[in-house]
Amino acid sequence: MKRRIYIAGGSKGGVGKSIQSVALIDTLTSRGEKVLLIESDTSNPDVWKMYSGEVQAELVDLDDANGWIDLVNVCDQNPDHAVVVNTAARNNRGVTAYGQTLNSTLSELQRDLVTLWVINRQRDSLELLRDYMEALPGSRTHVVRNSYFGEERKFELYNGSQIRKTVEDAGGRSLTLPDLADRVSDDLYSRRLSISAAMKELPLGNRAELARWRADVHSMLGTVLDG
Numbered sequence: 001m002k003r004r005i006y007i008a009g010g011s012k013g014g015v016g017k018s019i020q021s022v023a024l025i026d027t028l029t030s031r032g033e034k035v036l037l038i039e040s041d042t043s044n045p046d047v048w049k050m051y052s053g054e055v056q057a058e059l060v061d062l063d064d065a066n067g068w069i070d071l072v073n074v075c076d077q078n079p080d081h082a083v084v085v086n087t088a089a090r091n092n093r094g095v096t097a098y099g100q101t102l103n104s105t106l107s108e109l110q111r112d113l114v115t116l117w118v119i120n121r122q123r124d125s126l127e128l129l130r131d132y133m134e135a136l137p138g139s140r141t142h143v144v145r146n147s148y149f150g151e152e153r154k155f156e157l158y159n160g161s162q163i164r165k166t167v168e169d170a171g172g173r174s175l176t177l178p179d180l181a182d183r184v185s186d187d188l189y190s191r192r193l194s195i196s197a198a199m200k201e202l203p204l205g206n207r208a209e210l211a212r213w214r215a216d217v218h219s220m221l222g223t224v225l226d227g
């Protein structure tokens with residue numbers, strides 16, 4: 001299988017792009033893959049703060065043409081790493097303007113591009129997804145319903161939508177990201193802990209909740225990583 005570039009997208013603020021990136025890095029590293037994190041949220045680099053001590057990590061501004069050049073070059077220089085890109089809110093403008101820089105180099109990079117598009121239950125998540133898929137047609141795009149915003153069945157807008165059909169007809173999946181208890185996600189964010197660091201440092205009950213979430217995440221993402 002070709003090495004991959006994973007983009008944790010969603011464009012909207014606060015939908016769960018960062019926690020999706022964390023879930024992905026943890027799943028990849030526990031499978032023994034070398035990971036390169038591209039943190040493009042330069043104003044609030046939360047994933048970078050959690051993971052720069054554990055995996056190779058670069059800060060790259062994807063609102064700017066230079067950032068997309070850097071992204072392609074760093075992927076080219078690290079052919080044996082799976083790349084995880086944590087995107088910032090409102091990143092769709094950068095994708096529309098410069099996404100072609102990446103799209104046009106995928107075959108030379110010998111990389112597959114896989115997007116995990118995180119949604120809440122609102123309509124604009126879906127409208128932004130349509131624009132994104134047009135701007136980056138080379139991406140295999142999966143949709144992630146973040147159950148922090150409610151159970152899977154409550155995502156009625158997406159579940160019954162045309163965009164769901166478009167995603168699935170193109171080989172994408174509709175996935176559900178498990179909800180982690182707030183007090184444990186607060187531990188990760190406020191203490192800037194990776195999942196594996198948190199599995200050493202948190203109190204037993206918190207670790208048990210994290211282990212439950214982690215196992216669910218690994219099985220959810222397993223279908224994407226193997227597919």
Ligand SMILES: Nc1ncnc2c1ncn2[C@@H]1O[C@H](COP(=O)(O)OP(=O)(O)OP(=O)(O)O)[C@@H](O)[C@H]1O
Pocket residue numbers: 010012013014015016017018019020041087088089146147148177178179180181182185186189
């Ligand atoms: N599945 C989840 N389980 C537990 N907490 C979650 C989950 N998804 C989101 N959250 C909480 O919601 C908040 C926002 O999530 P996150 O930072 O991942 O969103 P984001 O899309 O990266 O936001 P931003 O646009 O600001 O970068 C976080 O404080 C996190 O704790």
Ligand SMILES: [Mg+2]
Pocket residue numbers: 017018019041046087088
């Ligand atoms: Mg974020």
